[in-house]
Amino acid sequence: MIEKERLVTIVGPDKVINEPQVLQAYSQDMSFVNPVRPACVVTPNKADEVQKIIQLANDTQTPLVPVSSGPPHFRGDTVPGIGGAVIVDLSQMKKVVFVDRARRVAMVEPGVTFSELIPAVNKEGLRLNMPLLPRKSKSVAGSILEREPVIMPKYQWDISDPLACAGLFFGTGDEFRTGQAAGPGTLEEQWAVGGVQKAPYGPGTGSWHRIIQGAQGTMGIVTWVSMRCEILPSLEEPFVVGSSNLNSLLELTSWLIRLRNVNECFILNNTNLAAIFAKKYPADYQNLKDSLPAWTLFYNLAGYEYFPEERISAYIKEIDDLTQRLRIEAVKTVGGVSANDILKAVQQPSGEPYWKLRYKGACQDIFFLTIYDKLEGQIGIMNNLADKAGYGASNLGIYIQPVVQGTSCHCEFNLFFDSGNPIELDRVKTLSASATKELMARGAFFSRPYGENAGMIVNRDAATAAVLNKMKNIFDPNHVMNPGKAGF
Amino acid sequence: MALSKEIYSVFEDVVGPENMCDDPVIMPSYFGKDFAAVILPKDTKQVQAVVKLCNKYKLKFRPICTGWKGEFPQGIILLDLRRMNRIIEINEKNMYAVVEPYVISAQLQAELMKRGFHFNVKGAGTNTAAMLRGHGHLDQTTSGDDRNHLAIEWVTPEGNIVRSGSLGSTDEWFSGDGPGPSLRSILTSAVPPGSTPGVFTKGAVKIYHWPGPSRFPAQGVSPNITLSEIPPNFMARYYSFPSLDKMMQAEFKIGESEIAFELMGFNIAMVASNMTVNNEEDEEVFRQLKKESQGVGFFIIIAGNCAADFEYKKKVLKHIINETEGKSLESIEKDPRNEGILLHNCIRICASIRETFRSGGRFASIPSMGQRDLTVRWAVGAGKAKRSLIEKGLVVDDEGAFFGWGVEQGHLGKTEIFCRYDPVKPEAEEAVLKWKAEQQKRASDEHYFAMLWGPEDEIGKGLCNYQSWWSKLKKAIDPNGVALEAGSLV
Amino acid sequence: MSLEQYQDHMEMCMRCSCCKFIPMQRVQGHKYTYVCPSITKYNFHSYSGGGRLNIGLAMLKNGFNYTDKLLDIVYNCQMCGACGVSCNYAMDMEVMEPISEFRIKCVADGKTNPALEKVITGLRKQGSMVPVTGKRGDWASGLNLKNAVKEKVDVLYHVGCLTSYDKDMQRLAKATVKILQKAGVNFGIAGDNETCCGGRAYQMGYEQDFLNQAKKNMAMIKKAGVKTVVTSCADGYQAFKVLYDKFNLKGDLEVLHISEFVDKLIKDGKLKPREKVDLSVTYHDPCRLGRLGEPWIHWKGKRLSKSFVFDPPKEYRRGTHGVYEPPRDVLKSIPGVKLTEMTRIKEYAWCCGAGGGVNESNPEFAQWTARERIEEAESTGAEAIVTACPWCEKTFNETIKGNGSGLKVYDIVELVEKTI
16 A cells, blocks of 8 residues: 555645545445545646656555546446555646647647537637537546547547547556657657657557557556547538437438548437436426437538538438438427537537436446447347336437447447435346346447446456456556456 | 478368478478478468467467568468458448458459448558558548458467457457457557567458449450549549649648548659559650659549539539649540549559569568658658669669558558669669668658667667567467467468 | 570569459459469469469579479469469569470479370370370361362361360361351361371470471471461460461461451351350350460560660560450350350450360369369359360360259350351
8 A cells, every 4th residue: 555655755745635525535436336435546747746656556556546537427447446546536637738730639638628628629620529428527538548439430430539649657657658659759859840649550560559448547547648630610510310210310320421421420319319408307308308209310511611511512412312212301400409409519518417417316328339230129128128127218318329430339328317216226227237238148249348247248258358368467467557447 | 490290290180281381392482481381271260270289389380361571480380371261241231341361452342342332452452461451542531550450350379269349249340349448459460560479360341432333344455454434423633733832731631621532642653653554654654744743743533422522522622723733634634544544543453563563573662651741751851862772773763752642531641652673683672771771760860750670679769668568468478489470461 | 485584574573462363453353353273272372373483483593493292383284374464464574484484494304294294195106185096187087178288278277186086076177167168268177187286285394396296287388388277276276376486487377266267257248147046155265265375476675774674665465465356256146145254254264274284184173173164154144155175165064074064065166057
């Protein structure tokens, strides 16, 4: 265990926190993982402080839990898996290091949130490829490192996007920079010749950024990320397509993405769309939900510098052919929600309170990757399980996000519940575990294993787990980095 | 070094006598190396069995596909994956294809085109493995490097079968990442130096929408293949620019406006080589094109998903070219035959050999991937240094040109400069290798990009000592030290 | 020429593997993309065109080491020329010539294949590449054909060894003469004076025996005063048209394949395809009528120093000027015949399997090769495969008998005979 004094010499006295209420706050989150109180919380400001903390943790066999977003947390990855842990809270590292319009890239420290970065990139005529309505306190770096799905699948060429490069310290305390950032030269020397840490692959043959993404802080601590940005459109024209026939919407979605016509593109069921836009609960929410079709596909057409109207007009023509063939219609409003409202909303983080918590105060997410052909079946299974569990299929929030240019789909079930109600809590907890198991058996790929289901998920692929464990033993031989997480 | 009879027969038991050979007479066709044996496995299980035997007998091994290039020590077991040549799956809705190592790009591309798709064919040519990680003419819209791979089936150096991502968990190929961190961090199949030890036995690659015909309307008798018509909503042009800056401006604008199906930063010499059917014609056409060109340039293909889309893209292109003072090469714009040839060759990527080997039989190149504008700045210097070799008659005259292109609508890029030379002249090779070493060193010293070839410890020093991590990884996954880095999967 | 003279060409091989496949521009899918029977069957790179060049080059540099494996590689090759065509869509270099020279060298050094030795012994004794029964001109008994050696004729019909002696193939000769008679051509045969053209001997590597045959044939032709030779055998066509010219023996002799001749006769109105022949067919291009049948190009010059460029410019034979359209035009002119092309056609056709001595030295490989072709033919849905070489036809027939396929095999002259 690290003695407090040693941490103080690294970060200063103000940055080492022992107050019980603070420790209490970090000991649990909105997931079902068991609460485990940390030993203390440190809030470093600089990268070299982080390195020293890691080195100290190795010397003293102290577990470290990196955190970059503010609360509330949902996945269980920021709750210590073991006693005596030190929370390394990077949310105070808030520098936007640069935003480069010409090369479409920005670099930030881990504490920068979407609310803070969006205006900075917008100022330069850029935008982020964001997840759907992240919470206000969500760290951009955190989201990217978690491989959260992004709402513009066209611009996600690879599952690692929008991540470009990262600066980090491995669990050994060794410094590393991924991709182009690795060198030659320091970052400053690279900047001096015009390098902007954009290319993600390397150094050498490895694509090292992929080992830290999805790792839940088990391989090391990241102190900055660079990410690719997209250009701010000069003109946008959003549409919605409502239907009770999910298959038609999926068919249209696959074509929209295949033809690269659309920017933002995702599907929400009525429960989720209502949860996002309802102003009051429960009446307004229920009315709104009842007004909406079972499924709503949202997509946005954009024009840039040259003849944006013509570009959008060409896309509209093409999409009309598709919708006619599928006997669905692209419109401007479904139920009580307009496409413009959706567009405005999704280009920002969620308002407060966080949209998932507005209805019942808590939410458990079950999410996985899948392919179009299996999706309806998997939703059907979830519906059955929800009904069986007494949760009710009609209460499930469902979010379908094509990812990586349509090569797969992120499917997310949002289970709203009152965490103060032990029956509801227990029901959702049990449903979450049984659904994960059942969906896995039906081809759902839980690529991001969180919480108490992580073990079950990882064990399904023992061969991959064996290799990942070897890698873990290399990058964090003393297992100080977030032990017990990501299936390790 | 010969295997003992006993050990030889143990391997032979796995693949059959007709699929294993250690006769020295075949070795010149296998890179001139004295391999312990060349083995032809037919499927993953046989690969696994062979690898396990290599571990048992402490024999080093390496796989190859078509095997164009590679670095191979003597005395190892060479796994020629030629018999593993199936297309396993094409998933049209989720846009990926799954192939074995010996499926060449031409085969996969042709199958995909029938279905309205295509994929990233590497610049090395359509005669190379579809599964290869690499770059190519089509990167602008089909990405490159390791970013097209999804799930991979991998026989580890110890002989375990690892199926990455969704493949291991759900038996589907759509994702190569997770659960948790991604094995794609190490599952990269680059040509040497440095690539994943073990054997990739199957891989899923992303596929992309193809707005063209299910079969190219190619006509003629080889090598004079032309198109009977330019496919609807397709256009190919070559634009030259008064300066490198203007060209880069145009390149970036084209990327940001997302209008190009292909943007290939050919130089005029490469265009001439690509279009022509022999070296003499090549030289003549090069002279002709030089007259029409005002400076550096690129080749671009516009392809519309429909007529309206096509018109829009052409309009934007015209605007950008006017803004950046580009000039269209008349030999292409005004001659549908030439336009068709380039369109065909630069989508099927079937003329890379003409651009590289035909004239002199050998070429040495320095490729760099990553940030386009940065690597271009470096390439200008490398090109200047090349001119002195041209003046001395040691390399083919291409005016010191380099080439490159945007990747993913200009987000990333590739720049390459090469020298074509006559293998018969030792002084030519010596001069070219010296130029290569100097320019790579300059790239590293001046912080453009890292040296690609050289002692790993030297290179790694400037790159966060990645080689020490890689070496630990290799030891962990290859405790018996039998799996040399993956050789050539070209 | 000798192998040494092709050293710089062999050095140009970059091991790109194009020689294993049909030209890249022609690939239309996953199936039917391989073009070299040798590597397709044996899989080691050594069996490919490029592999052979690599080995030849190594042996030139390091000495010739004739092992059983080397001879297995050398002789399990139909010498079909497909590798060179595929290579030459992109590269300026000789492929078939050094491969051929390598085989010639093996024979010259006494490293022969016993089965081929047997065949050549027969050639030396009886002027035939097939076992001899009776006299060479026996097939023509009772047909009252002119003897080209004794009488003045415009055209010498060179029948060929297989067609002359093989009871099954003699019908091709009879069909051919019927066609020529119907068109009123003033032709004759050499009958018992006919001797083997020597083409297959050359393929097998017996250059001197080929030259002996060539000289015999040209002496006879000169004596007969014939200006035009027509043959219905692709091997014979290549021998007279290309190989004799290569060795400066051909002179002004006009050489035509029967398909070319018939095509001309039809277009000149001297033959009228009248009778309907209801048949869906696909056409197999014989190697030596197609890619290897293109005229020889005599070139003398030097290589310029800085690149692989020659003065005067060297024109490569890339398989482009073989006989492709005439047989197709003939088929299209027959009422009722519906032609559907296979994937591998013309200069990139898959070999029937018989050439290069493989028919004699490794009949199993020959039949394997033919089986691949039969399968491709069947995939077109055609009822019949039509070809223009008796060796192709023989090999296809033997293979079909063995695997129970319902595909019919015709020589082009058989269909022409039916329609006129």
